[in-house]
Amino acid sequence: MSAHANLERRRQAIYGWLLLSPAAVLLTVFAFYPSIATLWSSTFSRGTRRKPTEFVGIENYKDLFADPIFWQVVKNNLFYAGITIPVSIGIALAMALWANSKISARGFVRTAYFTPTVLPMIAAANLWLFFYTPGLGVLDQIGSVFGLPSVNWLGQPETALWAIIIVTIWKEAGFFMIFYLAALQTIPEDLKEAADIEGTSRWTYTRRIVLPLLMPTTLFIAVNAMINSVKLIDHLFILTKGGPSDASKLILYYIWEMAFAFFDAPHAAAMTILVIAVLGLVAAVQFFYLDKRTHYQ
Amino acid sequence: MKSLSKFMDSFGAILLAIIWIAPLLFAFWAATHSTSDAVNLNLFSPWTLDNFRVAWDGAPWLKYFINTFMLVTVILIGQFILTTLAGFAFAQLQFPGKDFVFILVLMQLFILPEVLIVENYAMVSRLGLFDTILGVGMPYMASAFGIFLMRQSFKGVPIELHEAARIEGCGLLGILWRVYVPLAKPTYLAYALVSVSTHWNNFLWPLIVTNSPETRPLTVGLSIFGAPENGVDISIISAATLMSVAPLLIAFLIFQRQFVQAFLRAGIK
Numbered sequence: 001m002s003a004h005a006n007l008e009r010r011r012q013a014i015y016g017w018l019l020l021s022p023a024a025v026l027l028t029v030f031a032f033y034p035s036i037a038t039l040w041s042s043t044f045s046r047g048t049r050r051k052p053t054e055f056v057g058i059e060n061y062k063d064l065f066a067d068p069i070f071w072q073v074v075k076n077n078l079f080y081a082g083i084t085i086p087v088s089i090g091i092a093l094a095m096a097l098w099a100n101s102k103i104s105a106r107g108f109v110r111t112a113y114f115t116p117t118v119l120p121m122i123a124a125a126n127l128w129l130f131f132y133t134p135g136l137g138v139l140d141q142i143g144s145v146f147g148l149p150s151v152n153w154l155g156q157p158e159t160a161l162w163a164i165i166i167v168t169i170w171k172e173a174g175f176f177m178i179f180y181l182a183a184l185q186t187i188p189e190d191l192k193e194a195a196d197i198e199g200t201s202r203w204t205y206t207r208r209i210v211l212p213l214l215m216p217t218t219l220f221i222a223v224n225a226m227i228n229s230v231k232l233i234d235h236l237f238i239l240t241k242g243g244p245s246d247a248s249k250l251i252l253y254y255i256w257e258m259a260f261a262f263f264d265a266p267h268a269a270a271m272t273i274l275v276i277a278v279l280g281l282v283a284a285v286q287f288f289y290l291d292k293r294t295h296y297q
Numbered sequence: 298m299k300s301l302s303k304f305m306d307s308f309g310a311i312l313l314a315i316i317w318i319a320p321l322l323f324a325f326w327a328a329t330h331s332t333s334d335a336v337n338l339n340l341f342s343p344w345t346l347d348n349f350r351v352a353w354d355g356a357p358w359l360k361y362f363i364n365t366f367m368l369v370t371v372i373l374i375g376q377f378i379l380t381t382l383a384g385f386a387f388a389q390l391q392f393p394g395k396d397f398v399f400i401l402v403l404m405q406l407f408i409l410p411e412v413l414i415v416e417n418y419a420m421v422s423r424l425g426l427f428d429t430i431l432g433v434g435m436p437y438m439a440s441a442f443g444i445f446l447m448r449q450s451f452k453g454v455p456i457e458l459h460e461a462a463r464i465e466g467c468g469l470l471g472i473l474w475r476v477y478v479p480l481a482k483p484t485y486l487a488y489a490l491v492s493v494s495t496h497w498n499n500f501l502w503p504l505i506v507t508n509s510p511e512t513r514p515l516t517v518g519l520s521i522f523g524a525p526e527n528g529v530d531i532s533i534i535s536a537a538t539l540m541s542v543a544p545l546l547i548a549f550l551i552f553q554r555q556f557v558q559a560f561l562r563a564g565i566k
Contacts (some may be wrong), residue, residue: 009391015469016392024385024398026439031405092312098310103303104309111553112314115321118549118556119542120498122516125321126523126538130327130531138323157420174317175560202302231411234500237520252411252501259415260505268415275412283407290517294403 035276042269053266063195070271072246073254076161080250081229084168087131089221091173098208113174121171125238126168132239157247160240164248167235172228176221183217184210188278223286230275251275328536345547348536352522355533357510358540361518367386367430368514369496373489374439380488383439384447385473389459403442411501420504428508437496443488446563450484451477455526487559496558 042060047053050081064070099110116124131138134152143151153163187210195205233253236242242257249257251271257270328349334342352358359487386392387399410417417436426432454477462472477484500516507513513521519541523534 012390013392016386016390016395017351019390020398023379023402023439023444025377026435027402027405027441029420030417030436030439031408031413031441032401034413034420035408037416037419038413068501095313098306098313101306101310102304103307103310105314109310109314111550112318114553115318115546115549116556117560118498118545120500120516120519122498122500123538123542124320125408126519126534127324129371129523130323130535131320133531170317170320178557178561189443227409231409234516237500237504238523255412256414256501256505259418265415272415273414276408279407279409279412 001070020027038272038276041266042273044266046264046266060266062272064267064270064274069246069249070254073249073251076247076249077229077251079161080165080168081226083165084172084229085225086207088173088176088225089218091169092176093180093218094175095173096184097203097210099177112175115174116171117175119171121232121234122238124167124171126237128163128170128235129238132163139141154240155243155244160244160248164235164239164250167239168217168228168232171232172225176225179221180214180215183214187213223282226282227279230279313385324535324539327532328539330356330532332530332532338350349540352533352537352540355537356518356522358515358518358537360510361513361541362544364430364512365516366498369493370432371430372434372437372496373492375434376440376443376488376492377485379439380399380443380447381473381478385446385451385477387448388442388451389477402441402444406445410436414502416503417502421506427506428512430512433506433512433514434496436502440492442563445494446484446488447481450481454480484562485561486555490552490556490559491563494545494549 013159043055043057045051045056045059083257095113099106099113103109119127132153133152134140134155137153139153140150143149153157153159191209192205195209200208230252233250233256236248236250236253240248242253252275255268255275256270258264258271312351325509329344329346330342331345331347335492354434383402387395387402421432421435424432426435455510457475458480462476467475499514500520506519507517510518519537522537
């Protein structure tokens with residue numbers, strides 16, 4: 001080991017850390033420290049004027065597990081995920097197959113599918129408000145043509161969450177489509193030709209050849225859809241505010257409400273930790289899966 | 298038979314496309330007609346721009362536009378600088394602790410900034426950045442995703458170019474600036490489009506951190522403007538909504554190809 005190589009190594013180390021430091025500082029300040037601080041503050045009681053905060057261990061978590069609204073919100077979010085993930089994947093696939101086939105007006109079709117992706121969720125909610133408003137909304141107008149009674153889609157517990165779900169699917173399906181579209185374009189033409197020569201029906205070709213080849217894309221999209229089912233809550237602020245009687249409240253909205261409407265930071269922190277734990281689990285599953293895929297290649 | 302199935306395909310695809318843009322079309326319809334004509338779907342009613350005029354006068358939109366523009370610019374500049382430096386360090390330099398730090402950065406990909414609102418709010422207040430545009434933008438600047446993207450892009454640069462620049466007497470930062478950054482232009486463009494459209498549309502965090510019309514971005518302004526307490530009717534809400542999405546929507550319609558490519562590149566990593 002010459003002195004020169006040693007010097008070069010030290011130079012690289014200094015440069016490396018110097019270049020990294022601005023990002024490292026911000027990541028620490030806005031990601032790592034807050035994560036640990038959240039864990040820490042979830043173990044303290046909420047301070048009031050008479051009673052200062054004190055260490056309570058897992059008391060906040062116990063409170064949450066005893067809170068019926070918490071379970072209602074968890075149930076809502078599972079339902080939200082359970083519907084939005086498969087339905088938006090299915091629609092995205094149909095869109096991609098169509099947008100990739102030789103149909104007329106293909107450019108228009110692609111643009112129409114993708115457009116909701118570039119709109120803010122708040123704007124999307126405003127657009128859908130026009131559909132859902134009882135009496136005046138488009139859905140009611142269409143219903144009244146067929147003699148159906150007016151429905152308060154956002155105002156009744158049975159339909160409020162569905163109304164939210166539809167907006168989410170509308171927003172994300174076109175985004176997922178582009179990943180399918182990209183994957184479809186990598187499928188070699190000769191597979192289709194071979195299938196045609198064999199006289200395979202289009203349905204069989206799609207099911208036996210296209211879908212298996214799209215599997216990695218589907219898993220990638222599924223992970224994204226799962227993250228979205230935690231993240232996409234902006235439209236709640238416009239459409240339902242979680243109501244009526246918590247029927248459409250989702251976890252992140254509840255965290256926001258807990259912290260910034262009820263000023264109960266410790267319970268919000270406890271809930272945040274639970275969400276991070278679930279997201280971590282998703283991440284672990286994805287890493288495990290990605291590992292497997294690289295072995296296949 | 299074949300032509301029938303092709304017709305059905307076109308029909309289905311176009312029907313879905315029409316359903317998909319229907320909310321936008323209805324909003325456009327509502328915004329350009331009087332409220333009563335809009336809700337009665339009176340097809341032959343006169344067109345009007347009054348709703349836009351009323352909506353424009355109802356809130357400091359120009360200020361909101363400027364705020365959003367400033368916000369996405371500040372975030373983008375911060376992201377470009379931070380992710381370029383960090384991505385270069387991860388891609389081309391050897392130093393102790395590199396792998397460990399890289400794993401830490403990857404972990405941040407899964408801790409969504411949205412989830413940490415409570416503590417990040419406390420942090421921003423502590424730094425005295427509450428209700429400032431910098432406060433809204435700062436948590437997003439050291440984007441783990443951006444660092445990862447830049448690292449991948451820099452790794453693809455041939456080492457010969459690096460060596461050649463060094464022999465010419467270029468320092469390390471000079472090499473980064475003259476060799477790596479120009480070659481990563483497509484990545485920067487893709488990242489910029491994704492970043493701008495993400496933050497143009499972001500809502501929850503700006504809602505928490507801003508507290509005055511001086512800093513409020515469009516999305517937050519729009520949500521306040523449309524709140525039922527304000528009693529604004531559907532035509533005016535539609536007009537305000539279309540106004541606030543117009544810049545991004547028009548940009549998308551013009552540069553559609555680049556947008557789709559950008560989202561693809563950014564998504565697949």
